[in-house]
Amino acid sequence: MKTVFINARLIDPTQKQDLHGNLLVEDGKIAALGAHIDIPADAKVIDCAGACLAPGIVDIGVKVCEPGERHKESYRSAGLAAAAGGVTTIVTRPDTTPAIDTPETLEFATRRANQAAPVNVLPMAALTKDRAGREMTEIGFLMDAGAVAFTDCDHVVTETKVFSRALTYARSLGALVIAHPQEPGLSKGAAATSGKFASLRGLPSVSPIAERMGLDRDIALIEVTGAKYHADQITTARALPALERAKNNGLDITAGTSIHHLTLNELDVADYRTFFKVKPPLRSEDDRQAIIAAVKSGLIDTISSMHTPQDEESKRLPFEEAASGAVALETLLPAAMRLFHAELLTLQDLFRAMSYNPAKRLGLACGRLDVGAPADLVLFDPDAPFVLDRFKLNSKSKNTPFDGQRMQGKVRATFVNGVSVFQT
Missing domain, CATH: 3.20.20.140 (Metal-dependent hydrolases)
Incomplete structure (x- = not known):
């Protein structure tokens, strides 16, 4: 399966770049990225509409009970x-x-x-x-x-x-x-x-x-x-x-x-x-x-x-x-x-x-926007405002200090190995 993200704001932590471009995912891995890439005819196209596309977060220290x-x-x-x-x-x-x-x-x-x-x-x-x-x-x-x-x-x-x-x-x-x-x-x-x-x-x-x-x-x-x-x-x-x-x-x-x-x-x-x-x-x-x-x-x-x-x-x-x-x-x-x-x-x-x-x-291969890296990605709007309601969180426990606070930054979609696992 091939997926191409177009009109994305690519956040590249390895090259320390923040640039407008496209990214191609093929067989669960990043196949190409840049301002101009060849888009395969059989690829699924996702228009990011200027939203940020970054490597998925790797969170060390999560307690699951x-x-x-x-x-x-x-x-x-x-x-x-x-x-x-x-x-x-x-x-x-x-x-x-x-x-x-x-x-x-x-x-x-x-x-x-x-x-x-x-x-x-x-x-x-x-x-x-x-x-x-x-x-x-x-x-x-x-x-x-x-x-x-x-x-x-x-x-x-x-x-x-x-x-x-x-x-x-x-x-x-x-x-x-x-x-x-x-x-x-x-x-x-x-x-x-x-x-x-x-x-x-x-x-x-x-x-x-x-x-x-x-x-x-x-x-x-x-x-x-x-x-x-x-x-x-x-x-x-x-x-x-x-x-x-x-x-x-x-x-x-x-x-x-x-x-x-x-x-x-x-x-x-x-x-x-x-x-x-x-x-x-x-x-x-x-x-x-x-x-x-x-x-x-x-x-x-x-x-x-x-x-x-x-x-x-x-x-x-x-x-x-x-x-x-x-x-x-x-x-x-x-x-x-x-x-x-x-x-x-x-x-x-x-x-x-x-x-x-x-x-x-x-020692993981993820966490980067590099060709050949796993397509673990997050698409988000850094400016989208919302008021946090702890009862809408997916966690069973709701003990967040940010309850009722005005915040910015909404996740639009999350992908693991190129497969969507969350989408708004």
């Missing part, structure tokens, strides 16, 4: 939410019940995903058994079963010797380790970032230095072991100099941040609005601006949704007791458009961080 909490999110609902949000590949977290820490559990999750989700689903596995930080998992067997990376998510491995051994073993197998930079003693029980706002609200808080301390420890171990490492969320200005030094020293380290930390700050919590409670907690405006600048410069490599479904019962509680996390598969793109319309990041910057860099870090 199977097994254990299917009422919060299933592979089916997460896949539909991803397709509606222009996300063509979701990289799932192992913080399920039970944790995905054995080949059998991983194979169950993979089978469910392949049956139910219309987008690509790639699983991560736990780094230690039950994410308890005491004994590492069978990394080799889990890689054979399809794990693309290893992480204990927000459970920091406090036993440095255990973490060092896991990094050494991962290094010998070429496995990517994803960690949550945080000093767990300082951050335990925190609901906000320390400062005037947290003091006025009487909220237990954590200093931004906890993120720096956690990252410093991890960098030291990466230097010793030579492992491939990705920091899931860098959210404070204090952590950036350490990250820059590690990269300049040639360590195999990349870093990400979440869309919530790029578009919201601690003041959005206002009078204890629990939909704004995320982990790490929202930071100061100065931190937010520093993280945006780090994405712009390329110091921070990836932007992800950190999609974390929570039900009403776990959010409708006093702020300290409420569960952390927000759904974001469908809001990732329109939230990112806030940064574009504020002229803080270009579309090329955003899709480099949301598509190209995540795919590159995981």
Whole structure:
């Protein structure tokens, strides 16, 4: 099957180009693109009418609550939410019940995903058994079963010797380790970032230095072991100099941040609005601006949704007791458009961080507009305005901080291997 997209605004993160042109898809792969291409007579023609055509988003760190909490999110609902949000590949977290820490559990999750989700689903596995930080998992067997990376998510491995051994073993197998930079003693029980706002609200808080301390420890171990490492969320200005030094020293380290930390700050919590409670907690405006600048410069490599479904019962509680996390598969793109319309990041910057860099870090062929690459594409209008209604989201859980907010950027269609999986 051949499909040609005409009159498109092509967003190319690899060449850092934003140009008007056409794109040809043949047998699920990009066959040609440019201002002028030959259009086969038997091709299906899609007129984009000036809308943006970009590589589908590769979202690292999505929580799908199977097994254990299917009422919060299933592979089916997460896949539909991803397709509606222009996300063509979701990289799932192992913080399920039970944790995905054995080949059998991983194979169950993979089978469910392949049956139910219309987008690509790639699983991560736990780094230690039950994410308890005491004994590492069978990394080799889990890689054979399809794990693309290893992480204990927000459970920091406090036993440095255990973490060092896991990094050494991962290094010998070429496995990517994803960690949550945080000093767990300082951050335990925190609901906000320390400062005037947290003091006025009487909220237990954590200093931004906890993120720096956690990252410093991890960098030291990466230097010793030579492992491939990705920091899931860098959210404070204090952590950036350490990250820059590690990269300049040639360590195999990349870093990400979440869309919530790029578009919201601690003041959005206002009078204890629990939909704004995320982990790490929202930071100061100065931190937010520093993280945006780090994405712009390329110091921070990836932007992800950190999609974390929570039900009403776990959010409708006093702020300290409420569960952390927000759904974001469908809001990732329109939230990112806030940064574009504020002229803080270009579309090329955003899709480099949301598509190209995540795919590159995981060794995937997608995330780019290159001839021969998979035709995982999102067609969207960056200017289309709408008011977000959380009850219209495809996710089973509706815990979004953007409910009722005016937003711009609507997905018109999403394609996986050239096949439409969402269309308005």
